[in-house]
Amino acid sequence: MTVSQTVELEGHIIDSGSMGHCFGAVMEMGGEFEVEEFEVGRHKHDETYCRMTVTADTPADLRAILHELNQQGATVADPRDATIEPAPDDQVVPVDFYSTTNHPTYVRVDGDWVEVEDIEMDCALVVERNEGDGESSGDDGSDGGDGGDGNEPRVHTKVLNAVEEGDLVVTGESGIRVEPPERPRNGGGSFGFMQGGVSSERPSKSLIEEIADEMRDVRENDGTVLAVCGPAIVHSGGRDALAELVHEGYVDAISAGNGFAVHDLERDLYGTSLGVDTESLEHPRKGHKHHIYTISEIVRHGGIPEAVDAGVVDEGVMYECVQNDVPYVLAGSIRDDGPLPDTITDAIEAQDAIRKQAQDADLVLMLSTLLHSVAVGNCLPSTTKTVCVDINPATVTQLLDRGSAQAIGLVTDIGAFLPMLTDELLESDSK
Structure with a gap:
């Protein structure tokens, strides 16, 4: 005996490929579908609507198919409120909990669609209610937050290690609506030049001009540009830029x-990076020790801000962060030497700090x-514009594989990219 469910897709579902993906997913997962209604948007701004019945052999198979379709923006026709179950223990979620994407998501609570706050992939969804709603988010009777205006519930993401016993966790697929970003039909709009993912063929100057325009726009609107930095910036000569x-x-922030x-810091103190002179590319005597000497010097002063205040550090990225009150998060790893006093060595604490930067x-x-x-x-939410610059296209490919579909890549040497970007921004300022 088979089971079935009717779902709906709406938007630019043909252009974005989501309709084809849904059809393919049903068949690949052993199900069948029958299109009941199909209205094609004939003009540039018209949306397409598709209503179809999905059939599977077992309820478990159908749930798996519906979850895949949900990730592509399909919603159950005539939706019910989302199913909510209390977490049985700290860091333990109900068995059938809903695992989020990074796309804008809405949860149906008490007949209303509530937008999920701080959307992030691979999290649980937690509903918080006011005391006036007659329901508590925890066994202790606390109200679980401000709940917005009046008695309106809130829905937000929580990583699994932050879930507390009694949290009201969304389970199953009912009452959940996902809205994947759609590709503009005219190929334009913000970041319209970034429709193709990863390429080393694109003219870097035109791309850099577009990136510079976005950075100017963010600054003019009091937004935040976050730079995620690797050591290659220093090795390749992009540090000064x-x-x-x-x-x-x-x-506005460094991660x-x-x-x-x-x-x-080594480049400032010794003129080297990993013991190599970044100007002459020579290996000075005892240069291989500069790395650990630098750590020792910063530790001696108590941290990076203290070393800047003492005049020991007087140039470079970390120096400018301290001098200009630009926040930075240094996340530690098992590979670290030292580490610096400013480095967050607790992995959970570092994740939380990175998460706040990303959401802002x-x-x-x-x-x-x-x-x-x-x-x-x-x-990152899928709505956050993301530019990845690396000499290795596999870096962006891995981002895409992990679900960061909004990430685009410029395959080039970071030591060439950063000076070009800086020149483009500062030249326009001087005009």
Whole structure:
């Protein structure tokens, strides 16, 4: 005996490919579909509507198919309110909890669609109610937050390690609506030049001009540009350009690892990066020790701000961050030497700090760091504009594989990209 469910798709579902993906997913997962209604948008701004019945052999098979379709923006026809179950223990979610995408998401609560706050992939959805709603978010009787205006419930994401016993967790697929970003029909709009993912064929100058325009727009609107930085910035000679962008107010926050900060500081103290003179490319005597000497010097002063105040550090990216009150998060790893006193060595604490940066960002520049880019990308909503620059196209490919579909890539040397970007921004300022 088979089971079935009717779902709806609406929007530019042909242009974006979501309709074809849904058809293919049903068949690949062993189900069948029958299109009941199909209205094609005939003009540029018209949307397409598709209503279809999905059939599977078992309820479990149907749930799996519906989950896949939900990720592409399909919603159950005539939806009911979302199913909500209390978390049985701290860091434990109900068995059938809904795992989020990074796309804008809405949950149907008490007959109304409520937008999910702080959307992020691979999280649980938690509903919070006011006391006036007659329901509590926890066993202790607390109201679970301000609940917005009046008695309106809130829905927000929580990573699994932050879930508390009694949290009201959304389960199943009913009452959940996902809205994947759609490709503009005219290929234009913001970041319209970035419709093709990763390429080394594109003219870098025109791309840099577009990126510079976006950075200007963010600054003019009091937004936040987050730079995710890898040590290659220092090795390849892009460090001074990035420091200038921080100084001029085009970069509002830095996310990096211990290694980037150490190499930046080593360049200031010794003129080297990992013991190599970044100007002459020569290996000075005992240059291989400069890395650990730098860490020791910063530790001796108590941290990066203290070393800047003491005049020990007087140039570079970290120096400009301190001098211009630009916040930075240095997340530690098992590979770190030292680490610096400023590096967050607790992995959960570092994740939380990165998550806050990501949620506050309007534009993210991922600069030659695969692992850190993936970490930040996992925390970003799909609506956040993201530019990834790396000499290796696999960096952006991995971001796309992890679900950061909004990330585009410029395959080039970071040491060439950053000076060109800085020149483009500062030349326009001087006109």
